[in-house]
Amino acid sequence: MDKKFMDATAEEIDAALVRSAAAFNQYKNLDLKSRARFLSDVAEELELRSDQLIETAGKETHLDTPRLQVELKRTIFQLTSYAEAC
Structure with a gap:
């Protein structure tokens, strides 16, 4: 990965x-x-950054892109559904 995590x-x-x-x-x-x-x-921002999120998550988890796309879509759907329920 290109980025390093900082110690706190x-x-x-x-x-x-x-x-x-x-x-x-x-x-x-x-x-x-x-x-x-x-x-x-939050849902909108996740959608806007989906490519970057999926790339980073793939590097961190070694899950394949299609699986991560499904997970991200599910998360966006849940956030949107909760927002509509408010």
């Missing part, structure tokens, strides 16, 4: 956990319309 210090990990907890608290307080928009935005 305990402090960097703690900071990431604090930020993720803050993001969760913000998300859980969103109204349904805002949650739907967020889920739709």
Whole structure:
């Protein structure tokens, strides 16, 4: 793979956990319309970056492209379905 993963210090990990907890608290307080928009935005971004995601996932998992395409389409479908259900 072209990219390398960086090591993180305990402090960097703690900071990431604090930020993720803050993001969760913000998300859980969103109204349904805002949650739907967020889920739709995530699905759209996954679609836009599908080639890059599939390439990277293939290198990391050694799964073949058709399998990864199915998995990505399933994920996008689920996000879209949840957004519509909101």
